[in-house]
Amino acid sequence: MLIPTALDAQLAAQRHDRLRVLVIGAGVAGITAAQLLRRQGLHPVLVDHLPTMDHPGYMLALMPTVDGAFADLGVQEAYRAAGTPLARYRFRSHRGRPLRTDPLGELLRVYGDYNGIARGALLDVLTAHGCPVTWGTTVDRVDADGHARFVDREGSPQASAPFDLVIGADGIRSRMRAVLGAAEPDVVTTGWSGWVVWADDLGEHDLGEEVWGDGFFLGVYPVKDRLGVFLGGPDEELLDGPAAFAERVRQKTSGLGTRLEAALIAVVEAPDPHFWRLDDARARRWVLSRGVLLGDAAAGFLPTAGMGAGMAIESAWMLARMLAHAERDTLTAVLHAWERIERPRVEAAQGTSRALAGLMFRRGAVVAWLRESLMRVLSVRAALRPILRLLAERPDPDAVARDVTSPARRTSP
Numbered sequence: 001m002l003i004p005t006a007l008d009a010q011l012a013a014q015r016h017d018r019l020r021v022l023v024i025g026a027g028v029a030g031i032t033a034a035q036l037l038r039r040q041g042l043h044p045v046l047v048d049h050l051p052t053m054d055h056p057g058y059m060l061a062l063m064p065t066v067d068g069a070f071a072d073l074g075v076q077e078a079y080r081a082a083g084t085p086l087a088r089y090r091f092r093s094h095r096g097r098p099l100r101t102d103p104l105g106e107l108l109r110v111y112g113d114y115n116g117i118a119r120g121a122l123l124d125v126l127t128a129h130g131c132p133v134t135w136g137t138t139v140d141r142v143d144a145d146g147h148a149r150f151v152d153r154e155g156s157p158q159a160s161a162p163f164d165l166v167i168g169a170d171g172i173r174s175r176m177r178a179v180l181g182a183a184e185p186d187v188v189t190t191g192w193s194g195w196v197v198w199a200d201d202l203g204e205h206d207l208g209e210e211v212w213g214d215g216f217f218l219g220v221y222p223v224k225d226r227l228g229v230f231l232g233g234p235d236e237e238l239l240d241g242p243a244a245f246a247e248r249v250r251q252k253t254s255g256l257g258t259r260l261e262a263a264l265i266a267v268v269e270a271p272d273p274h275f276w277r278l279d280d281a282r283a284r285r286w287v288l289s290r291g292v293l294l295g296d297a298a299a300g301f302l303p304t305a306g307m308g309a310g311m312a313i314e315s316a317w318m319l320a321r322m323l324a325h326a327e328r329d330t331l332t333a334v335l336h337a338w339e340r341i342e343r344p345r346v347e348a349a350q351g352t353s354r355a356l357a358g359l360m361f362r363r364g365a366v367v368a369w370l371r372e373s374l375m376r377v378l379s380v381r382a383a384l385r386p387i388l389r390l391l392a393e394r395p396d397p398d399a400v401a402r403d404v405t406s407p408a409r410r411t412s413p
Contacts, residue, residue, distance in 0.1 A: 002026070002053055002123070005132035007045070007150060011161050013132075014043035018327060021045070022148055022163045024176050026053070026133045028119070029295025029312040030169030031126050032069055036320035038131075039072060045163075046131070049138040049153060049170070057120045058196045058274060059221045059228025061086055061208070061306035062313070064112025064391055069317035070125075078125045083117035084224050090209035093372050096253035096260065098209075105206070107384060111391040116208070116223045122309070142166050142179055142290040164328055165335075166291030167319075172281050172300030180291040185281040188302065188354055190361050192217070194232020195242050195273035199266035201226050202259050211260065212360050216249050220263045229263040230303070232278065243268045278302055278357070282350060286339045294319065299346045304356035307349045307387070318342045318397045325401035333404045341395045352386045 014020050021037060023030045026048035034046045062083070070076045087105035092098050108114040117125075137158060141149040148166055150158040168176025177185065194217065201222065210219040216233040231246065232238075238245055246264045250256075256264070267273060281300040286293050294315060301308030319338050326334040381388070 001130055002127050003130055003132045004052075005134055007047070007134045007137055007159055010043070010045040010047075010132055010134060011159070014045060017042050019165060019323065019331065020161075020163045021165045021167065021323075022139070022161075023047070023167045023169055024139050025168065025170035025174075025295070025297070026050075026131075026135075027169060027171060027295065028122065028126070028309050029297075029316050030167070031123060031131060032313050032316035033167060033169065033294060033320055035073055035126055035129070035131060036069065036317060037323065039074075040320070040324050045134070045161075047134045047137040047139070047150065049136065051136045051153065053123070053135075057118055057198075058276070059223050060117055060119055060122060060309045061221060062113070062115050062117060062122075063307065063310045063387065064108060064114065065307075065310045065314040065394070066317075067112040068321075069313050072317065072320075073126065073129075075125050075128050078128055079117070079122075080113065080115065082121040082125050082224060083115035084222050085206055086114050086116050086208055086222065087206035088204075088208070090207060092209060092211040092260075094211070094213045094252070096211055096213075096256040099372060101207075104384070107381060107388070108391070111388075116221055116228070118223045118226075118228070119309075121224065138170070139166070139176070139179060144290065146290075164331060165323075167294050168291055168297045169294040169316075170297055172279075172296040174281075174293070174297035176291070176297060177283060177293060180288045180293065182288055182293065183284050185283045187282075188280045188357070190278045190302070190357055191235055192232055192278045192361050193235050193238060194230050194276055194278065195267050195270070196276055197229050197266050197270040197273045199227040199229050199263050202262055204259065209260070211253065211256070213249065213252055216245070216252065217360055218249060218260060218263065220259060227259075227263065227266075229266055230276070231264065231267045232276070242270070242273060276303075278361070280350065280354070282347065286343055287335045292319075292335055292339075298343075299350050301350055302353045302357050304360055305349065305353040305387070307353060311346045311349050314394075315342050315346060321397040322401040325398065325405050327405075330405040334401055337400050337404045338397070341397070341400055345390055345394070348386060349390060 021044040034044045090101040208221045221228045295312035
């Protein structure tokens with residue numbers, strides 16, 4: 001549970017911590033990092049510019065990259081209870097006809113859980129032991145000595161306090177990048193967007209399926225007791241609204257079936273569907289002179305591979321695990337080691353999302369035919385090879401941190 005807490009109370013709680021940590025952004029990455037540090041006995045200050053947690057929510061697919069964080073937080077069973085196993089993935093032709101159904105769960109099970117979960121349910125799991133947060137507050141300046149200036153939503157100063165580490169975890173359109181001195185991120189703008197809504201669960205609770213159409217994309221993804229739906233297309237074709245675009249999809253397809261037709265109806269009937277622009281962002285550096293970037297602020301993913309939230313959680317877990325070995329005099333070395341081992345993994349996953357976007361967001365009947373021909377012959381193991389490599393080759397953050405903080409390393413010239 002998120003616990004609204006006065007800023008003064010959070011600052012007082014961490015006064016005697018060995019590391020004074022500030023986390024800006026109460027999203028998935030920021031909450032994960034803060035909660036893991038709290039399990040270590042620290043009292044990180046967590047703030048968010050929103051006046052309260054007011055997010056429409058969407059569905060997430062979490063691969064086993066998250067399991068270490070949930071184990072350290074002691075919430076594995078709560079996580080499994082709040083989500084639903086994703087066992088199968090079905091790919092449909094641009095006309096809506098099923099082409100193949102693959103047992104993703106079987107391939108990933110050797111590494112851990114692969115679950116669908118609603119964002120709100122995930123935050124409930126992460127905050128199950130209580131999570132202090134100060135709402136309506138952000139930071140507009142971090143000095144070279146680590147002093148951060150807090151401001152309210154109108155920009156009025158609230159307080160100033162020193163920190164050993166400032167973590168910018170304020171999302172894909174992060175303002176903390178500029179505050180911490182990051183260069184402009186590398187951005188992929190697809191020119192596509194879409195609507196995210198919830199639909200009734202109509203059976204096949206373990207099945208996610210997608211239609212990669214000619215000028216549209218329709219996907220349904222199970223979470224506990226309902227379906228997450230995404231319907232998207234080129235920005236210029238969405239201007240008339242979801243009803244007109246859904247009708248266009250019907251005209252381009254045949255045989256969608258009850259489940260996907262119900263998904264289209266849910267988009268049309270949703271009173272205020274969440275609109276998602278399909279862009280991404282990649283910071284050139286994570287560790288900066290005045291703090292670090294985490295989650296979407298460091299690497300905001302396209303949703304095309306379903307890995308963004310999972311890699312954000314993994315990055316937060318890696319960081320927290322390594323900070324457990326850090327003191328103030330070794331903090332810089334630990335942070336640089338964290339970026340050295342984790343940023344290539346996240347960027348590899350982001351590269352997979354970008355590659356899939358290149359397949360999905362191209363138009364034309366010939367392109368659709370070539371795409372489907374590839375999917376017919378490509379084995380699921382080959383398609384998942386980059387993801388399986390990430391799962392199999394995850395480095396040991398404790399070993400890396402012990403190495404860079406060892407007496408021999410600290411005294412070497």
